[in-house]
Amino acid sequence: xxxxxxxxxxxxxxxxxxxxxxxxxxxxxxxxxxxxxxxxxxxxxxxxxxxxxxxxxxxxxxxxxxxxxxxxxxxxxxxxxxxxxxxxxxxxxxxxxxxxxxxxxxxxxxxxxxxxxxxxxxxxxxxxxxxxxxxxxxxxxxxxxxxxxxxxxxxxxxxxxxxxxxxxxxxxxxxxxxxxxxxxxxxxxxxxxxxxxxxxxxxxxxxxxxxxxxxxxxxxxxxxxxxxxxxxxxxxxxxxxxxxxxxxxxxxxxxxxxxxxxxxxxxxxxxxxxxxxxxxxxxxxxxxxxxxxxxxxxxxxxxxxxxxxxxxxxxxxxxxxxxxxxxxxxxxxxxxxxxxxxxxxxxxxxxxxxxxxxxxxxxxxxxxxxxxxxxxxxxxxxxxxxxxxxxxxxxxxxxxxxxxxxxxxxxxxxxxxxxxxxxxxxxxxxxxxxxxxxxxxxxxxxxxxxxxxxxxxxxxxxxxx
Numbered sequence: 001x002x003x004x005x006x007x008x009x010x011x012x013x014x015x016x017x018x019x020x021x022x023x024x025x026x027x028x029x030x031x032x033x034x035x036x037x038x039x040x041x042x043x044x045x046x047x048x049x050x051x052x053x054x055x056x057x058x059x060x061x062x063x064x065x066x067x068x069x070x071x072x073x074x075x076x077x078x079x080x081x082x083x084x085x086x087x088x089x090x091x092x093x094x095x096x097x098x099x100x101x102x103x104x105x106x107x108x109x110x111x112x113x114x115x116x117x118x119x120x121x122x123x124x125x126x127x128x129x130x131x132x133x134x135x136x137x138x139x140x141x142x143x144x145x146x147x148x149x150x151x152x153x154x155x156x157x158x159x160x161x162x163x164x165x166x167x168x169x170x171x172x173x174x175x176x177x178x179x180x181x182x183x184x185x186x187x188x189x190x191x192x193x194x195x196x197x198x199x200x201x202x203x204x205x206x207x208x209x210x211x212x213x214x215x216x217x218x219x220x221x222x223x224x225x226x227x228x229x230x231x232x233x234x235x236x237x238x239x240x241x242x243x244x245x246x247x248x249x250x251x252x253x254x255x256x257x258x259x260x261x262x263x264x265x266x267x268x269x270x271x272x273x274x275x276x277x278x279x280x281x282x283x284x285x286x287x288x289x290x291x292x293x294x295x296x297x298x299x300x301x302x303x304x305x306x307x308x309x310x311x312x313x314x315x316x317x318x319x320x321x322x323x324x325x326x327x328x329x330x331x332x333x334x335x336x337x338x339x340x341x342x343x344x345x346x347x348x349x350x351x352x353x354x355x356x357x358x359x360x361x362x363x364x365x366x367x368x369x370x371x372x373x374x375x376x377x378x379x380x381x382x383x384x385x386x387x388x389x390x391x392x393x394x395x396x397x398x399x400x401x402x403x404x405x406x407x408x409x410x411x412x413x414x415x416x417x418x419x420x421x422x423x424x425x426x427x428x429x430x431x432x433x434x435x436x437x438x439x440x441x442x443x444x445x446x447x448x449x450x451x452x453x454x455x456x457x458x459x460x461x462x463x464x465x
Contacts, residue, residue, distance in 0.1 A: 003243055005189045007182055007206070008252075009236040010069075010080070011035035012213035014042045014059045018068050020214065020236040020255065025072040027252035028238050031189075033073065034181035035065070035082035036211040043175065044319045044434045046086040047150040057088030058095070058172075066099040066170075074105050074169065081160060081181040085172040087150060089114055090463045093172045093455060100170075100457035108457040111168030113159040115450030116175040118316065119151040130445065132318070135438045144320040144437055151318040153446050156281030156310075157203075158194065160184035162452045175317070177280050179207030182239070190243050194282070194310075201285040201307025202245030204278070209249055209267050209302070210237050216249060216267040217298075218257035223266070230256020246303045248295070259298040268292070281314055281443065283307040313440035314447075322435030323360065326402030327393035328409045328427040329367070332417065334386050340417035341366050341390040347416055348392055351408050358401045359394040367391055395433060402430035 008024035010033040024033055037059050050057030062084045073080060085092040093112045100108040118125065122145065126132070132141035152175035161184045163171045173181075183203035186192065192199045209216050216237040218228040225231075235255025241247040249264055251257060268287065272278065275287040286306040293301045332340035345364045352359055367389035370377035396402045406427045413419045455463055 003190070005032070005186055005241045006030040006238055007032045007034060007185055007210065007241070008238045009034065009210040009213050009216075010082070011037055011065070012211065012215065013037065013039060014045075014084070015061060016213055018061070018065050020234055021065075022068055022072060023252050023255050024236050024238060025069055025076070025078055027254060030078060030238060032079050032081060032185045033069065034185070034207075034210065035080070035084060036178045036181060037061075037082060037084040038086060038175060040317060040319065040436055041434060043086060043150050043152060043317070046088070047319070050087050055088075055091050058086045058092035059084040062092050062095055062172075063099060066096050067103075070100060070103055070105060070108070074100075074103075074108060079164070079169055079171070079185070081171045081173075081184065083173045083176045083181060085112070085174045087117060087152075087174065089172045089174045094463045096170050096172060097455060097457040097463070106456075106458055109167050109169050110455045110457065111160075111163030111166065111171040112453045112455065112463070113155070113163060113171065113173040113176070113450065114453075115159070115446065116152045116155050116173070117150075118153055118446070119148065122148070122151060125441070125445065128445065130441060132316070132437075132439050135440065139437075141318065141437060141439070144318070144435065147321040147435075149319040149321060149434070151316065153314050153316045153441060154281060155314070155446075155450060156180050157184040157187055158282075158447070159450050159452050161188045163454065164188040166452065166454045168454055177282075178211040179204045179280055180282065182207030182210050183282060186241055197283050197307030197309060198305060199245040199307070200283040202241075202247060202302075202305040204280055204283060204285050204307070205287060205290060205302065205305050206239045206241060206247050208270075208278070209264060210239055212267055212270065213237075214257060215270065216264055217251050217259050218263050221258075221263050221266055223262045228256075228258045232256065245305060246301065249300045249302065251298055259300055261292045261294050261300055264292060264300045264302075277308075279311055281310060283310050312443060314443045316439050316441050318437040318439070320435045320437060322433040324396050324399045324402035324430045325393055325433050326396065326405035326428075326430050327391065328406055329389045329391045330409060330412060330419075331387060331389045332419070335383060337385045337388040338366060338369055341388045343417045344390050344412055345392065347412065348408055352394065352405070355404065355408070357394070357396075357404045358398070359396055361395040363393045363395075365391050399430045399432075
C-alpha cells in the first residue's frame with residue numbers, strides 16, 4: 001500500500017485560535033500538526049518581552065497550545081512542530097517541558113532548533129567580511145546598528161528534519177520560513193533528498209497552503225463567502241501527501257468551512273510576488289506549473305509542482321527602533337460628516353505646525369470613507385455618509401513629541417466643527433515604531449552554527465539559555 005503522510009494546520013499567527021487544531025487532532029487522522037506563529041512585528045514584540053524578562057521572548061500562547069493538544073496528540077503519536085520559540089526557543093521548550101511534566105508525559109522529547117538569532121553576532125560576522133547591505137535601498141547596517149531590536153535569519157526545513165530523526169515529539173524553533181514546519185515532516189517521512197527539487201517544491205507549496213490556518217478552508221474568502229456553512233467552527237486544512245509529491249487539501253469531517261479550488265487558490269496567491277520564483281531556503285518553487293483540481297467534497301488535488309535549486313544565501317531580517325507614533329480619532333455624524341472631519345484635519349495640521357511639534361510625517365485617513373483603500377477609495381456623494389471618523393497619526397523621533405498630539409484633540413469637541421458625539425476615540429499612548437532592514441547572507445556562515453538539541457520532559461530538567 002502506498003505510503004501517505006497527513007499534516008494538519010495548527011495556527012496561522014500568534015494569537016490564532018487553537019480550537020480547530022484540537023478538531024484536527026481528534027478527527028483528522030494526522031501524524032503531524034504544524035504551526036506558523038511568527039511575523040515581523042511579532043519578533044519585535046517578543047524581543048521587548050525578553051528585555052523585560054530574559055526568560056521570555058517566545059509566544060505566550062504556547063502554554064495554552066500544549067495544554068490543549070498534548071493530551072490528545074501525545075498518546076496518538078501526533079508530532080507538533082512550531083516556530084513559537086521566536087527570540088527564545090530554549091525558553092519556549094522549557095515551557096513545553098513544564099506543561100508535559102504537569103500532564104504526566106515524562107517521556108516526551110522536545111527538539112530545539114537554534115542559530116537563527118544573530119543579534120549578538122553582528123560584529124563577529126562583519127569581522128568575517130559579511131557586508132550587511134539592505135536589499136531594497138543598498139544602505140549599510142551601520143545607520144541602524146545602535147537601534148537594533150532583533151536580528152534573525154530565516155532557516156529552512158533541514159534542522160527540523162534532523163530533530164525528527166533524533167526522535168522529537170515536539171519541535172520548537174526560532175525564525176524559520178512559514179513553510180519549513182510543514183515541509184520537514186514530508187522530507188523526513190519519505191526520505192527525500194534535499195536536491196529532489198520538484199518534491200521539495202511540492203512540500204513548500206503544501207506548507208504555503210496550510211500556513212495561514214483557516215484561510216485555505218473558507219476563512220477570509222472573497223468569493224461566495226455568504227454560502228460557506230459553519231464558518232463559526234471552521235475546520236483547519238489538512239494535507240494528505242503522496243510520495244511522488246502529489247497531495248490533497250481537505251479537512252476533518254464534521255467541521256465547518258469549505259475547501260474547493262477557489263478557496264485554495266485564495267491562499268495559493270496570498271503574499272506571492274513572483275509565482276514563478278517563490279524563494280525559500282529549501283528550494284525556489286515555480287507555482288505556475290501547479291494543477292489544482294476539485295476531486296470530491298472538501299477535497300482538492302494539487303500536482304505538477306516544479307522546484308528549482310535552493311539559493312546560495314539566506315535572508316536576514318533586522319528590526320530597529322524607528323521613532324514613535326502618536327495617534328487619535330474624532331467622530332463626526334451626518335450631515336456633511338466627511339467635510340467636518342476634513343476641517344478637523346486641517347485645524348490639527350495647522351496646530352501641529354504652530355505648536356512646533358516635531359513630526360517627521362503626518363498621516364490622516366477617514367474611517368467610513370477611505371481608511372482601507374486610500375486614494376483608490378470610490379468617490380461617493382459625501383452627504384450619504386452617516387458617520388466618519390478622522391484618524392490622525394504622527395511619526396516623531398522622541399516619545400514626548402508623539403504624546404503632544406493627544407493634547408490637541410479634546411478641545412476640538414467644542415472648538416471645532418459640529419461634534420456629532422462620535423467621541424474622542426482611540427487616543428493611544430505613544431508607541432514605538434518598528435523599522436525593518438532586510439539583507440542576504442551566505443547560507444554556510446549561518447548553517448554552520450545552527451544547533452539541534454533534544455530534551456526529555458523528566459522532572460527537574462532545565463534548559464540552559
